[in-house]
Amino acid sequence: MLRNYLLTAWKVFMRRKLFTAINLVCIVLTLVVLMVVTALLETAFWPSGVEGKSERFLQVYSMRSESADHRTVRTELLGFKTIDKYLKPMQGVERVSAFTTPASVSVYQGDRVSELQMRRVDADYWRILDFRLLAGRLPDADDDSVSRFVAVINATTARKLFGDAAAVGQKISISGQMFEVIGVVEDVIHMNAYADVWAPLYTFPSGTWRDELTGSFAAMLLAKQPSDLPRIQREVERVAKTFVTEDPHEYATTTFWADSKLDLVARELLGNKERADSGGTTLLAWIIIAMLLFMLLPALNLVNLNTGRILERSSEIGVRKAFGATSRQLAGQLVVENVLLCLAGGLIGLACTRVVLWWLETAQLIPYLKVGLNPSVFACGMLLAFVFGLLSGLIPAWKMSRLDPVHALKGAA
């Protein structure tokens, strides 16, 4: 039966090439947008590349302090002391890393000044994230023991500062401090990794950072296994309740949360800073709804086109009914045809998505973007194509399959 369906579908599509082409363009455009978004979301939230272990780490980026009368609220990044005193001693966590968010710095090299993004990071940072080393080495215990001023730069910065010359061993001046470049890593865009230059924590110009409860730090907490994450989240919530600010009279309560990457973004976007639930599930639901709505408009257009296409085949529908096809079988046939067209559109869409992603990477509209069409994005794309086919095929198919055979045979649909 499927062969007969496929044969009919192919002939119908080929009979009206322009119509098929319009349908395909409509499908391809929709799917390209959706697949590009999916690929970007996948890069942002799925464990991949430098953040390959993200399925077993959590982040604490900010803390919220509130006065007893709830009138004064302060949200700030963590200070090193908060991480050191409250998070590092936690039990059952494999590693806790303290690192700063990227800060703009001026890098002097000869008579040239470059504005770069710099992070200061501790030794655990390099063990939690999987940077790909292109040359040299990463900071080690030996550097720490003698407080050596070393820096790691990414490939683009190496090219920018040193051209074709080897970057390792070169000296660079960052905001008046001299650093030796000891390693070059691959460019990365990920949330916790993105920067041009990385230097150890002890290279801060002043030593006050060690004693600050709030500052410019964030923390990554690596669990031994993903199933430990809920327990660690509860533990962080408990630890936060024991936190005492510099001014306990002004700020009576402080909260901070250990979040997954999706939760972190959701908490920021939805402003859920005062409760444990970040709204990650809500955000995900909104993303899915938005994608479905985005599909809806072209799907409605396709519904219209499909109804026209099926109307032309009312005589065929009448014949099939006369010879024993049930309404459900006919609806199935027409939906199969539409899903096939959409899957074909999905394959073309995937090829076009690859081209769009390549353009996004090379145009560097998003710095250091590297986004691939891996099997999960491919599967997602084909699923989207399938859903699109169902959405746009089901209504006309069902409507036409209910046709009275006598009228259908007369072509009077």
Next chain:
Amino acid sequence: MIKLEKVSKTYRTDKVETLALKDIDLQVGNGEFVAMMGPSGCGKSTLLNIIGLLDRPGQGRVHIDGVPMAAYRDKDVAKLRNRTFGFIFQSFHLIPDLRVIDNVELPLLYRSMGNGERRRLAREALERVGLGARMEHYPNQLSGGQQQRVAIARAIVGRPQVLLADEPTGNLDSKMSAEVMDILLKLNSEGTTIVMVTHDEQEARRVGRIVRVFDGQLVHPSANREPVHAA
């Protein structure tokens, strides 16, 4: 056996109500060849469609082999159409996108039947109507007579008990009409019940029984004294 009791059918539009059939009582026995005659618009095709379960009566009952059809759901009616009836239409209604063999296979698609078995039965049906050599052709590559023979092959491929033919020769010249009639008479002589709508008095005289319809009513069902069978 097909039995219609007090069957009426009215078509309604917003403003007009048309009585297509009124109080039809009709029985068609197994193995009969019935010709339905009457002027255009008298209700012959409506009657044929009701017999073939393509349409439902407004009032009255239809029994197939003693079973009343009123309570049958879409799925059951579809199954009965598939197993019991074969349809032949005036304008053939072949699917232009499918080859002859695929057109003939169509009724078998809706049965649980393997590919090979379907193909074998379709080939046999085509050979019975003399089109064994045209299996790979498309309908538009055949003459009108050949297309109608494909339609007959499609109607008989599932070995139905009853063939319902709505002016099967209406679009054919006399030579092709005679060929089609010969095939139908042969099928009838082999035991297939046939109900055929026709305008052609001569064709009607070749079959066992003529039913005349006028203004939605049966005039006088009568048996020909000397039915003409296939040569």
